[in-house]
Amino acid sequence: xxxxxxxxxxxxxxxxxxxxxxxxxxxxxxxxxxxxxxxxxxxxxxxxxxxxxxxxxxxxxxxxxxxxxxxxxxxxxxxxxxxxxxxxxxxxxxxxxxxxxxxxxxxxxxxxxxxxxxxxxxxxxxxxxxxxxxxxxxxxxxxxxxxxxxxxxxxxxxxxxxxxxxxxxxxxxxxxxxxxxxxxxxxxxxxxxxxxxxxxxxxxxxxxxxxxxxxxxxxxxxxxxxxxxxxxxxxxxxxxxxxxxxxxxxxxxxxxxxxxxxxxxxxxxxxxxxxxxxxxxxxxxxxxxxxxxxxxxxxxxxxxxxxxxxxxxxxxxxxxxxxxxxxxxxxxxxxxxxxxxxxxxxxxxxxxxxxxxxxxxxxxxxxxxxxxxxxxxxxxxxxxxxxx
Amino acid sequence: xxxxxxxxxxxxxxxxxxxxxxxxxxxxxxxxxxxxxxxxxxxxxxxxxxxxxxxxxxxxxxxxxxxxxxxxxxxxxxxxxxxxxxxxxxxxxxxxxxxxxxxxxxxxxxxxxxxxxxxxxxxxxxxxxxxxxxxxxxxxxxxxxxxxxxxxxxxxxxxxxxxxxxxxxxxxxxxxxxxxxxxxxxxxxxxxxxxxxxxxxxxxxxxxxxxxxxxxxxxxxxxxxxxxxxxxxxxxxxxxxxxxxxxxxxxxxxxxxxxxxxxxxxxxxxxxxxxxxxxxxxxxxxxxxxxxxxxxxxxxxxxxxxxxxxxxxxxxxxxxxxxxxxxxxxxxxxxxxxxxxxxxxxxxxxxxxxxxxxxxxxxxxxxxxxxxxxxxxxxxxxxxxxxx
Numbered sequence: 001x002x003x004x005x006x007x008x009x010x011x012x013x014x015x016x017x018x019x020x021x022x023x024x025x026x027x028x029x030x031x032x033x034x035x036x037x038x039x040x041x042x043x044x045x046x047x048x049x050x051x052x053x054x055x056x057x058x059x060x061x062x063x064x065x066x067x068x069x070x071x072x073x074x075x076x077x078x079x080x081x082x083x084x085x086x087x088x089x090x091x092x093x094x095x096x097x098x099x100x101x102x103x104x105x106x107x108x109x110x111x112x113x114x115x116x117x118x119x120x121x122x123x124x125x126x127x128x129x130x131x132x133x134x135x136x137x138x139x140x141x142x143x144x145x146x147x148x149x150x151x152x153x154x155x156x157x158x159x160x161x162x163x164x165x166x167x168x169x170x171x172x173x174x175x176x177x178x179x180x181x182x183x184x185x186x187x188x189x190x191x192x193x194x195x196x197x198x199x200x201x202x203x204x205x206x207x208x209x210x211x212x213x214x215x216x217x218x219x220x221x222x223x224x225x226x227x228x229x230x231x232x233x234x235x236x237x238x239x240x241x242x243x244x245x246x247x248x249x250x251x252x253x254x255x256x257x258x259x260x261x262x263x264x265x266x267x268x269x270x271x272x273x274x275x276x277x278x279x280x281x282x283x284x285x286x287x288x289x290x291x292x293x294x295x296x297x298x299x300x301x302x303x304x305x306x307x308x309x310x311x312x313x314x315x316x317x318x319x320x321x322x323x324x325x326x327x328x329x330x331x332x333x334x335x336x337x338x339x340x341x342x343x344x345x346x347x348x349x350x351x352x353x354x355x356x357x358x359x360x361x362x363x364x365x366x367x368x369x370x371x372x373x374x375x376x377x378x379x380x381x382x383x384x385x386x387x388x
Numbered sequence: 389x390x391x392x393x394x395x396x397x398x399x400x401x402x403x404x405x406x407x408x409x410x411x412x413x414x415x416x417x418x419x420x421x422x423x424x425x426x427x428x429x430x431x432x433x434x435x436x437x438x439x440x441x442x443x444x445x446x447x448x449x450x451x452x453x454x455x456x457x458x459x460x461x462x463x464x465x466x467x468x469x470x471x472x473x474x475x476x477x478x479x480x481x482x483x484x485x486x487x488x489x490x491x492x493x494x495x496x497x498x499x500x501x502x503x504x505x506x507x508x509x510x511x512x513x514x515x516x517x518x519x520x521x522x523x524x525x526x527x528x529x530x531x532x533x534x535x536x537x538x539x540x541x542x543x544x545x546x547x548x549x550x551x552x553x554x555x556x557x558x559x560x561x562x563x564x565x566x567x568x569x570x571x572x573x574x575x576x577x578x579x580x581x582x583x584x585x586x587x588x589x590x591x592x593x594x595x596x597x598x599x600x601x602x603x604x605x606x607x608x609x610x611x612x613x614x615x616x617x618x619x620x621x622x623x624x625x626x627x628x629x630x631x632x633x634x635x636x637x638x639x640x641x642x643x644x645x646x647x648x649x650x651x652x653x654x655x656x657x658x659x660x661x662x663x664x665x666x667x668x669x670x671x672x673x674x675x676x677x678x679x680x681x682x683x684x685x686x687x688x689x690x691x692x693x694x695x696x697x698x699x700x701x702x703x704x705x706x707x708x709x710x711x712x713x714x715x716x717x718x719x720x721x722x723x724x725x726x727x728x729x730x731x732x733x734x735x736x737x738x739x740x741x742x743x744x745x746x747x748x749x750x751x752x753x754x755x756x757x758x759x760x761x762x763x764x765x766x767x768x769x770x771x772x773x774x775x776x
Contacts, residue, residue, distance in 0.1 A: 067644035099621035210647035233487035256455035259598035
């Protein structure tokens with residue numbers, strides 16, 4: 001049993017000691033040369049995370065939670081009365097839609113929902129929705145794809161969907177919510193023609209919560225800068241973009257005080273992540289995820305995603321077996337030293353649980369902890385009388 | 389000379405070792421009992437910071453910078469086409485006005501500017517503006533007061549202004565930007581009838597940047613909850629208020645992932661601050677500030693605030709003496725181990741500098757560092773040929 005309870009939820013995750021040390025970096029002025037150098041490196045490193053070499057694209061790192069990323073899209077990448085198509089595979093996709101409704105109105109947000117909980121949305125359905133809109137002379141201005149929906153553990157095929165968008169409705173900007181996918185799942189920002197990717201610090205990025213991280217294409221930057229009336233102040237990219245460009249070029253600038261310590265921790269984690277090739281990291285996540293899912297399947301448990309092809313690699317969403325008291329299982333696993341997460345999707349939320357496997361305790365030096373977490377789940381099930 | 393460069397700007401400030409240790413708290417789930425207990429305590433402690441015992445008032449602690457607090461006001465405490473009177477004593481008051489314009493439109497934001505840089509706004513002028521609006525049948529819905537404007541170091545008399553508002557235009561909600569004043573300056577939230585106070589973590593609160601902290605009166609909460617159309621998603625208090633109430637009552641809840649480590653550090657700092665009576669703390673700030681200002685005055689330097697009565701106690705804004713090269717002075721002081729700040733107000737920004745004196749290195753165990761900072765300024769001036 002671990003000496004303290006380990007966090008195996010789909011974010012926040014366990015952090016490396018070096019990242020935690022960076023969190024307690026002694027104070028530095030936010031415009032000091034010492035801090036500017038760190039923020040500059042962090043912004044440059046962010047490009048690598050998204051495999052982008054386009055100098056016109058821009059990383060945006062702002063104090064806030066992942067949720068703030070949705071507002072950055074609604075407030076900057078859309079104009080009032082423009083239309084968005086939301087590809088929904090769960091709670092977080094739906095919440096992104098709720099956020100966009102605030103900015104462009106209820107009737108301008110169309111949600112294309114997966115047929116059932118645990119399914120992905122068929123690419124052919126997306127194609128047909130895009131075509132219909134285009135044929136009606138009102139192509140969608142934005143499509144949003146939640147790469148991994150943290151509620152269902154469903155992975156959407158961003159590459160294929162993007163290819164369809166480029167083919168059918170190339171004027172539609174492609175927005176990816178990669179909060180639970182960045183670092184776990186391949187995302188080729190330039191190659192696939194993504195326009196805006198939003199993520200956050202507390203998942204596979206491996207840093208405590210508190211940073212909203214975005215990456216915007218030249219087209220998205222241009223649209224944000226052309227917006228006539230800002231929809232917010234803190235959420236206004238016309239204010240943030242010059243700040244990010246200044247820091248990335250090695251100069252301090254001020255709009256709102258950045259979190260010096262979180263940026264230090266972010267850059268530290270990026271340096272650790274980027275010390276391996278990003279493709280090797282994706283492969284390591286696939287291995288860790290496959291092993292974990294195989295072991296649960298061997299116990300006779302059923303995954304929420306309807307097939308392995310659409311199961312995300314940073315977490316596992318899995319149904320409680322028949323007759324097992326869910327809250328009791330979670331609390332038993334907790335007593336063995338592992339915090340795992342309950343469900344979070346509408347009527348299903350009491351029917352399944354979620355285990356996050358990201359960062360140091362999944363693919364890093366402490367990856368044995370994930371095996372230990374599995375053992376804790378297995379023995380807890382047995383204690384509750386589970387028989388295969 | 390200190391072993392590393394010490395941060396003597398008006399935020400972020402130097403942190404206690406125990407606060408920095410709390411920043412590297414190992415991971416905890418955001419809804420775990422361990423974290424819920426800390427967030428609960430932090431929210432309860434926030435009430436004490438504002439000397440409030442009203443159970444209907446509510447603390448709101450959200451990931452973001454201080455700037456986000458302005459948006460929370462614009463998006464929740466005002467409705468479109470309502471009117472705000474902004475009492476301006478510098479750059480930050482003016483920026484608050486810029487933020488409000490986004491939410492209620494340019495023509496609905498009236499800025500009552502101090503007669504000159506370094507002045508406060510006369511209470512009689514505020515009274516007359518409130519009366520005029522009221523007599524015209526259009527009383528201001530909100531008045532904003534920047535208690536300490538970090539650009540000028542001017543302290544506004546919130547107690548007197550609030551008394552005038554209560555007398556002349558009691559329906560006007562009183563909003564205080566206390567980002568650079570909380571913990572340094574007296575603010576009696578209940579007694580003075582304040583409706584909304586916004587602050588941030590990185591000044592005298594003594595925590596790294598990354599938390600937007602607000603305190604809302606029953607009247608402000610009621611107005612926010614009655615708002616018909618949200619102006620944002622992340623900035624929507626209708627979403628945040630139930631979350632804050634849940635955590636404060638000891639239950640986890642989810643809208644956006646809180647920054648577990650920043651909240652730990654925040655609560656740690658609050659516990660340290662509240663281990664003394666808050667009035668003693670205000671007195672300690674006055675003493676530290678008076679000593680520092682007296683020593684600069686003895687050198688023949690001139691404060692930006694036109695009189696001592698309106699000089700804030702958390703920072704000192706002071707003109708460069710005639711013939712002294714400003715950037716050279718700051719860099720010399722930096723070489724001696726102290727980061728101090730340049731000016732930030734329009735045409736004056738090259739004419740003055742700012743020294744923050746908040747937290748452990750001003751009134752705590754390391755307060756000798758403020759004396760050392762003064763000595764560094766003094767000897768740097770001498771090296772640059774300054775003669776009194």
